[in-house]
Amino acid sequence: MLPEWVFDENDRRLMREALEEAASAAARGEVPVGAVVSRGGTVLARAGNGREALHDPSAHAEILVMRRAGELLGDWRLDGCTLHVTLEPCPMCVTACRQARLDLVVWGAPDPRAGACGTVLDLAGDPRLGPPLAHRGGLMAAEATGLLRAFFAKRRESS
Amino acid sequence: MLPEWVFDENDRRLMREALEEAASAAARGEVPVGAVVSRGGTVLARAGNGREALHDPSAHAEILVMRRAGELLGDWRLDGCTLHVTLEPCPMCVTACRQARLDLVVWGAPDPRAGACGTVLDLAGDPRLGPPLAHRGGLMAAEATGLLRAFFAKRRESS
Numbered sequence: 001m002l003p004e005w006v007f008d009e010n011d012r013r014l015m016r017e018a019l020e021e022a023a024s025a026a027a028r029g030e031v032p033v034g035a036v037v038s039r040g041g042t043v044l045a046r047a048g049n050g051r052e053a054l055h056d057p058s059a060h061a062e063i064l065v066m067r068r069a070g071e072l073l074g075d076w077r078l079d080g081c082t083l084h085v086t087l088e089p090c091p092m093c094v095t096a097c098r099q100a101r102l103d104l105v106v107w108g109a110p111d112p113r114a115g116a117c118g119t120v121l122d123l124a125g126d127p128r129l130g131p132p133l134a135h136r137g138g139l140m141a142a143e144a145t146g147l148l149r150a151f152f153a154k155r156r157e158s159s
Numbered sequence: 160m161l162p163e164w165v166f167d168e169n170d171r172r173l174m175r176e177a178l179e180e181a182a183s184a185a186a187r188g189e190v191p192v193g194a195v196v197s198r199g200g201t202v203l204a205r206a207g208n209g210r211e212a213l214h215d216p217s218a219h220a221e222i223l224v225m226r227r228a229g230e231l232l233g234d235w236r237l238d239g240c241t242l243h244v245t246l247e248p249c250p251m252c253v254t255a256c257r258q259a260r261l262d263l264v265v266w267g268a269p270d271p272r273a274g275a276c277g278t279v280l281d282l283a284g285d286p287r288l289g290p291p292l293a294h295r296g297g298l299m300a301a302e303a304t305g306l307l308r309a310f311f312a313k314r315r316e317s318s
Binding site for chain 1: 255287
């Protein structure tokens with residue numbers, strides 16, 4: 001987790017788009033996490049969590065947005081690309097980001113349940129898995145956490 | 160890695176199907192890894208690695224076969240299902256298997272580069288990530304390794 005002043009206006013703009021994807025996911029009944037992939041500041045792909053609608057255990061926002069970016073670029077190698085995601089990625093998503101060769105991951109709220117960028121474990125920097133994944137966390141964390149809290153509070157009320 | 164006598168004829172039949180998927184992947188120019196998802200011994204879905212054709216960094220055989228099984232069952236929760244895969248899963252795939260709540264993963268050859276069932280690291284049993292993933296490795300490892308060796312030898316010759 002880094003202080004907000006580490007991030008620039010470009011990061012904030014991209015994270016706002018990821019937060020919009022998270023809000024859309026909540027409206028569809030999905031755990032609200034959103035992500036965008038950009039290159040040179042231009043958004044290539046955006047996605048929200050789609051596990052419930054797609055019946056796909058791997059359909060986290062990060063996996064879906066990288067798939068879309070790969071389709072667009074015609075290559076699974078996303079060199080030169082950055083991923084902004086509202087929640088700290090889990091071990092599945094961190095490993096996918098490493099394998100996609102992303103330049104950088106910027107994440108929002110820490111995930112005390114499965115965060116693999118240092119909160120629960122650190123898979124981003126594990127040298128046994130090849131070149132480490134560059135990442136910065138903590139951007140607009142309050143907004144991302146707010147969406148998650150509201151979603152789970154509503155789900156508890158209706159169950 | 161367990162000795163061959165640990166596995167039964169059912170496991171061998173399912174792993175043979177996974178090996179066929181791996182051989183098909185090689186014929187398409189994909190790194191030869193194959194997987195099947197079954198329930199009560201009946202195959203629900205099968206897939207080979209599809210990263211090159213799909214331009215998808217997450218398109219390992221395990222991710223694709225769980226996606227197909229989820230579509231078929233109409234649920235991302237694959238309780239009661241078993242996954243047979245020719246190569247020890249990487250951290251992305253182990254985490255996806257845990258999140259899918261699979262009953263058991265049976266894998267073939269150990270992966271000295273990214274195996275996350277004990278060879279490079281152990282994410283299957285890590286208690287920080289919730290209930291552990293039950294897995295058994297080493298079934299028909301020689302066949303799985305043979306496919307991988309032949310694929311990379313051929314690629315080196317043609318490059």
